[in-house]
Amino acid sequence: MLGLSQPTPSARLVGAVGLVVAFTSAPYAWRFVEPVAVRFLRPTPTMALADRVDELTAQRADATVAQAAEIRRIERDLHDGAQARLVSLGLSLATAEKLMETDPAQARALMREARAGATASLTELRDLVRGINPPVLNDRGLVDAVRALALDSPLEADVSADLRLRLDPPIESALYFGVAELLTNAVKHASATRARIAIARDATTIVVDVEDDGRGGAAERADGGLAGLRRRLAVFDGSVEITSPAGGPTRVRMMVPCESL
Known part of the structure; x- marks a missing residue:
């Protein structure tokens, strides 16, 4: 029987160098694969x-x-x-x-x-x-309507907002009832005593933050108020972010693309 020939030292060196080059260049090679994959695999x-x-x-x-x-x-x-x-x-x-x-x-x-x-x-x-639809919302807009809502709430609620803010009526209505839903949840389910409402706007988006000092643990159920709030805002391409660890606090951010009037 003929024995297998052993690799020469130069062949071993070439193999080792190739292995090192392969491991070193692997992360960079994927950079060229990604744009090709995105181009051919992304939806038309x-x-x-x-x-x-x-x-x-x-x-x-x-x-x-x-x-x-x-x-x-x-x-x-x-x-x-x-x-x-x-x-x-x-x-x-x-x-x-x-x-x-x-x-x-x-x-x-x-x-x-x-x-x-x-x-x-x-x-x-x-x-x-x-x-x-409360008359103050129709007459004076979202900010004053939310302030009136905070005054009527059993919670001690603080409102910070740009008083000059005016939006399309459907968006104002959706955000107003969103705030009302969150304040009701804070009292009914979280046993909260305080709430903070912040309304701000950048060039393209209205952002409403509602935070309470309740016990937290808020979960979104398919038939619950938070899911209904998400569906209400989705009509305007809006979104809802919920942070509610056990023990609180609960923070809910509502964001809707819009242009002020």
Whole structure:
């Protein structure tokens, strides 16, 4: 049998040098592979457009569902709340009118009940209108509406913002109800006592930060308020960033591309 020939010292040296060159140049070689891969593997403009159309279609469907749910809520609140009180108010006034001559004391009692019912109905209607769009938001814009919201909140809330800021009404409405949702969550789920709201804008984006001192641990569920907030802002190509470690604090940043008015 013929034995295998052993490599010569020069061959060994060449092999060692090649191995060193390969290990040394490997990280740099990938730099040339990346642009080639990006060029040939990235989605085509047609594919990117199709993905964007699908995304907008899903967002429009979410917005339609949200609007339908809001209409049902308004109808339910009107039927079960203010409408029922107004019907009762009418019956009380009609009965009081009949008793004015025969039983004035009972008539006065019914009038007092009617007055209390009218006050309660007015309060419910105001709450209902506030749930649709508060007048201060329409009249004075996002900043003043958020300040009014902070004053009405059981939390001790501080608001810092550019008072000259005005945005398109749909964006202002989305951000306003986003802040309202976050303050409600802070009170209801996090047992917070303080909140800080900051509203700022750069050349192309409005940024709203809401931070509370609650217990943290906020999680986004598919049917929860945070997911609804994300869907609401996604209609405007907006985004939501949530940081909520156990023990708090919870910080939520809402960002929406926009141009101020």
